[in-house]
Amino acid sequence: MNITLHDCKNLFSTYRHYGDLDVEINRVATDTRKPMEKALFIPIVGERFNGHDYLKEAIHQGAVAALWQKDIPIPKFIPTLFPMILVDDTTKATQQLASYLLEKQKPIVVGVTGSNGKTTTKDLLDAVLSEKYTTHKTVGNFNNHLGLPFTVLNMPKECNCIILEMGMDKFGEIQLLSEIAKPDFAIITNIGESHIENLGSREGIAKAKLEITEGLKENGLLIVDGDEPLLRNAYAGETIYCGYKQGNTYELMVKKTDERGISFTCNHQEYIIPMLGEHNVKNTSLVIALADKLGLSREDIQRGLNKVKVTAMRLQVLPGKNGSLIINDAYNASPTSMKAAVQTLKQLKDYDRKIAVLGDMYELGHDEENLHRSVAEVIEPPVTDVFTVGEKGRWIASELMDKSKNINIVHFPTKEEAIEELNKTLSPQTVILFKASRGLKLETLAEVFVKEERE
Known part of the structure; x- marks a missing residue:
């Protein structure tokens, strides 16, 4: 983590602290059931819980500082030298901290969304881009308004490329994530039917996924499933299309499939992936397109693909x-x-x-x-x-x-x-x-x- 108490003091207006501003913070954490050595404790307020109730446990587990919501009284048991950063809303403050860290550390930011294949594409990106960069990626399903900021805030200091999965089940959620992350590159894997109950139609789903462009940096690049009509010419900026149909920027053809994986060509260059599913070939093409843009060779890309591990319960x-x-x-x-x-x-x-x-x-x-x-x-x-x-x-x-x-x-x-x-x-x-x-x-x-x- 590359956030200091000096940063917190500069970012937020109110501060209760009588100790050392140079105290080392290694990570952020919310779960007081786990060790929190050198952690910044962030108490989240949920529908059925209030993390502020667990500050004593956080300090006992090793937290060295905490965010604190201003409208909640500060407990008397807090040690005099324990730093407290006072904010209007701990969730919004966490999002602000994440944006601040991305601006401070300046990694390449890759945002990934889509109805299906987000996690697989994220894992493929990590395997391939780590051939050239020190990468950090979303773990598990930490892909919402809290999970994404926590992924960012636990980014190692040496990270120069972060891969952020962005999930949603209603309008506005991906826009928020995109505006927090401000990606350099945005990927939409596909448009399916997930969450159609909330979004009304596949057209609604496409509109929600395209919110990933709301925070895309100026001159940022969008990479999408080019076989999906709802994603064709849907963004005014630079767009790369990947798919099996003619006319895509990256055209695909499967050569052989067996239980060990798939061999295929992408713009006439041959690749092999150690996983099943022609849809995963398309996911891989999105990764190839980005890797090409970042200057990786075909050999670099294949070496990365050889390392990818299939996430449990996904083919x-x-x-x-x-x-x-x-x-x-x-x-x-x-x-x-x-x-x-x-x-x-x-x-x-x-x-x-x-x-x-x-x-x-x-x-x-x-x-x-x-x-x-x-x-x-x-x-x-x-x-x-x-x-x-x-x-x-x-x-x-x-x-x-x-x-x-x-x-x-x-x-x-x-x-x-x-x-x-x-x-x-x-x-x-x-x-x-x-x-x-x-x-x-x-x-x-x-x-x-x-x-x-x-x-």
């Missing part, structure tokens, strides 16, 4: 029992990402039995039944079996049955009821895909069939 390939292959893609789901996962399953040529285990998708609004049924559009041989799970997953099975495709279709109201039937399918010729929204926790079913190390 994660695992050895299954009885020699089978398990693809755990149960982290989350929308119709777009579920269709992409099914397409990936179809492309695995070395397996005679291809089974899709598909479950409920959430936050799809009033049209959720039709959106579930739309997944059936891509389900066809070589998929051999579809096992659906959950109340909403039934709609996928129903649509498939109406189409009378040459596929074995079974619906299970609960995950547990599917175990016996799936056990019968396991063999070296079987690959099973698991895909559903986070709330269903379908990974607990997938884990039943993963080969244990001692086997």
